[in-house]
Each structure stands twice: as structure tokens, then as C-alpha cells.
Amino acid sequence: MSSNNKLLNIFREGTVKNNPVFFQLIGLCPVLAITISVKNAFVMGIAFTLVITFSNFIISLFKKLISAQTKLIIYLIVISVFVSIVDMLLKVYLPTVSRSLGVFVPLIAVNCIIISRLDNFAIKKNAFLSMVDGISMGVGFSIALIVVAFVRMILGTGTIFGYNIFGSNYKPVLLMLSPAGAFFTFGMILALIQWIVNKKEAK
């Protein structure tokens, strides 16, 4: 029972309570750059989750062999091996999505969320817990990506999955698909979260 609770706690920590994107504000480059469509965001989230889960697992398996001086290099090598695998899989099975994600798939290799999780969690805990932590962080990151992409896509194109929500008279706000729209959407979402947190604290 207690171990179950612990797992649930780790999962809640990564996805909601301590969401890497919304509360720690790290690893923002992909969140702002590739969230033009929900499909891209979804694929990116899956790729990220796979990479962080497996690298957490590998690092926590070999934690006794890693010395303090070389640990950063070892982290980066392990991460970039998995990023290469994911990159190749995407290129074969989803070539169009891979092309529109572009440089941001290789950039998972230097994502600060993964490095900070490896350094703060995987190097200290056992392999199973590290995998759960990786999945929770990945899901939290994917939720952030999908939320931002959802807002930008609805306002920027007026359609979601082919449905026209605002009717045919709606003129899409093209600004939302540009970098400025990304910053604006993200700022607004952060403000909403802060508002909710403030309300909860006031209660």
C-alpha cells in the first residue's frame, strides 16, 4: 500500500504539482517552438517521454560506476543515444511530422529537464522508481505541450481536428502561429495557473 502511494506521489509530482514546464520553467524551447499543431505536440511529447524514461533507467542502473567528474558527459552520451534512436524512428514512420519538428528532435539531447532529472533523481534512486519518475515528467511535459498547442491552434486556425469551431466567418489570428503568439499564449497560461494557485491559497 505504502509503495503504491509513493509511486502515485512521484507521478503527481511530475505531472501536476511540480510540472517541469509550468512550475519550474525549464525546457521551454520545444514548448514554444513546435506547438503550432496538436499533432506535432503529441509526437514530440511521446518522443520526449521515451527518451527521459530510458535514460533515467540506464543511468540509475549504472549509478555506482559513474564518478562525479565524468557524470555530465555520461548523461549526455546516454541521452543522445536514445535521441538518435527516436530521431531515426520518427524519420522512418512519421516523415512529415519529423520534418516539421526539424531541429527540435535532436535538441531533446540537451534538454535541461532530462539532465536535471538524471542529476537529481536517477543517480540517487533505484531503477524502477526512476522509470516511473521519467514517465511522470514526460507526461507532464506532454500535457504542457498539448495545452499550449491546443490554444494556439484553435485561435490561429479556427479549426481543431478539421472541425470549424467558430463558424466560417471567423478570421484566424495568424499572429498566434508566429513566435510572438507562442510567448503570448504561454504567458497567459502561466497567468491562469498563478490565478488558480492564488485562489487556492486564499481559501
Add this chain to the structure above:
Amino acid sequence: MLAKLFIVALSAIFIENVVFVKLLGVFPIFDEHKRIKTLFNMGAYVALVMVLSSSFMFLVNKFLIMRFNLTYLRIIIFVLIIVITMKLLDILLMKLLTKIHNALKNYFPYVITNCAVLGIAIIIIDRGLSFFETIAYSFFSAVGFTLALILILSIKEKLQFCSVPKAFEGAPILFIAIALLAMAFMGFSGIKFPV
């Protein structure tokens, strides 16, 4: 030659600004203890790392990866090149310029996990620029990066004296300010050069 340099500089600093247009390397702005003066140090360091690592990558890409058809190892090799470049710089600075090394020591983790260094290098290689253009483009990208950080930091300092709604305090209002800046940088995207 000079005209080309000018074009590369203009496009790397303004038209394709790393932070506002390419959305790479956004996060160091949230570090609390940043002054504009220390940002110049950081910018110089980023420029050094970017130029060195992207020229190494250019050479490795041309003479190793392309020749032996090792494209599948690209990401690993590039990440390793960045780490090795930074370690070498670290050792060199520590031996030669101890004072500067002490000032820069805190930035190492920022630069290594910054998407801008790897991202710019991959963009340069995918575009197939020449060696001269690689050096110029990476240098001016770092200049654009520093410019963006300075702009954002000065806005952040002014924001401390404004009274914003409670929900917007801190990061949200900063992001909206950055959105306005990015909108201003969109104006540059109309500039086209005769190639």
C-alpha cells in the same frame, strides 16, 4: 566579402534572431542574479563556445560524417563536440586567464544545456553554409542572443516598478513583454536580399 558579412550579420542578429524568431535558448533569463554587465561576459563566452563548436562541427561533418556516411551518429558526435569544446576552454581559461575563468565559471551549466549552441550548429550544417559563413553566422547568432537577453533583462528590471495584476506577477507578464518584443522582431522578416 564585406557585403556578404553584412548580410550574414543582419540576418543572424535581426531577421533570424535566436531567441525571438527561432525560439532557441529562452530560459537563462529567469536566473535571478543577473546584471547587464555580467550578461556581456556570458555573451562573450557563448560566442566563443558557439564559434569554436560550430566550426569543429563543420570540419567533422565534412571530413568524417559525410565521407564515411555516418549520419546516424550525428547527434552523439555533435553533443560530444560541444562537451569537449567546453572542457578544453575550461582548462585553457583556468591555466591562462584565471580571473576571467572565475567570473565565467557559473555559466558552464547554462551554456551546455542551452539549446542555442547545438541548435545553431545543426541549422548551419543543414543549410550547407561554407566555412567562412559558418564562423560568421555562429558569431552573429551569439551577438543576437546577447542582444535579446539584454533587451529582456532591461524590461525585467523596469517591470519591478510596475504594479501588475496579481495573477500576472513574475514570469507571466515577462512572457507577454517578450511577446511584444518578438512582434517587433517580426518586422524584420520582410527584409529580403537579392541572392
